[in-house]
Amino acid sequence: RRTMHYLFIVVVAVNSTLLTINAGDYIFYTDWAWTSFVVFSISQSTMLAVGAVYYMLFTGVPGTATYYATIMTIYTWVAKGAWFALGYPYDFIVVPVWIPSAMLLDLTYWATRRNKHAAILIGGSLIGLSFPLFNMVNLLLIRDLLEIAFKYPRPTLPAYMTPIEPQVGKFYNSPVALGSGAGAVLTVPITALGAKLNTWTYRW
Numbered sequence: 001r002r003t004m005h006y007l008f009i010v011v012v013a014v015n016s017t018l019l020t021i022n023a024g025d026y027i028f029y030t031d032w033a034w035t036s037f038v039v040f041s042i043s044q045s046t047m048l049a050v051g052a053v054y055y056m057l058f059t060g061v062p063g064t065a066t067y068y069a070t071i072m073t074i075y076t077w078v079a080k081g082a083w084f085a086l087g088y089p090y091d092f093i094v095v096p097v098w099i100p101s102a103m104l105l106d107l108t109y110w111a112t113r114r115n116k117h118a119a120i121l122i123g124g125s126l127i128g129l130s131f132p133l134f135n136m137v138n139l140l141l142i143r144d145l146l147e148i149a150f151k152y153p154r155p156t157l158p159a160y161m162t163p164i165e166p167q168v169g170k171f172y173n174s175p176v177a178l179g180s181g182a183g184a185v186l187t188v189p190i191t192a193l194g195a196k197l198n199t200w201t202y203r204w
Contacts, residue, residue, distance in 0.1 A: 069102035
C-alpha cells in the first residue's frame with residue numbers, strides 16, 4: 001500500500017509537469033516573447049495552479065508546490081541548453097519564473113493551517129496575479145530583446161508570430177494587465193476542479 005502511495009505521487013508529479021509544459025509554449029522565445037505573453041500568462045498560471053494544488057493537496061505538505069515548480073524550471077533549463085547547442089544565443093530563450101508564485105501558494109497553505117479552500121481561493125489568485133508580473137520583469141531584464149528577436153528568428157516561426165514593437169504606456173493594451181487579470185480569474189475555478197478531482201482520486 002505504501003509503495004503504491006509513493007508511486008502515485010511520482011505519477012502525479014510527472015503528468016502534472018507534462019500538462020503544464022504542453023499548455024501552449026512553456027518557454028519565452030525572444031522572437032515572439034511579447035506577442036505570446038498574454039496567452040502564456042493565462043495558460044501557464046492556470047496550469048501551475050492546477051498542478052501545484054493537486055500535488056500539494058495529495059501530499060498534504062506545504063512546500064510541495066515549490067518543489068513542483070522547481071521540476072518545471074529544470075525542464076526549461078534543459079530546453080534552453082538544447083537551443084543553445086543548436087547555435088542560438090544564450091538569451092534566445094528566457095526561462096519563465098514559476099518558483100516565486102508557487103512559494104506564495106505554499107505560504108498560503110501553511111499560513112491557513114492546511115486549509116485547502118483557502119489554498120485554492122487565495123493561493124490561486126496570488127498565482128494568477130503574480131505570475132505575469134514576475135515574468136514581465138524577467139523579460140525586461142534581457143538585453144536587446146527585440147534585436148535578438150529579429151536577428152535570430154526560428155525557422156518554423158508562424159506568420160502571425162512576427163515580432164512587433166510592444167505598446168508602451170497604454171494600460172488597456174498592457175500584457176501585464178491582461179495576463180494578470182485573466183490569469184487570476186481563470187486560476188481559481190480551474191484549481192477548484194483540480195482539487196475536486198484530487199478528492200475523488202484519493203477516495204478511489
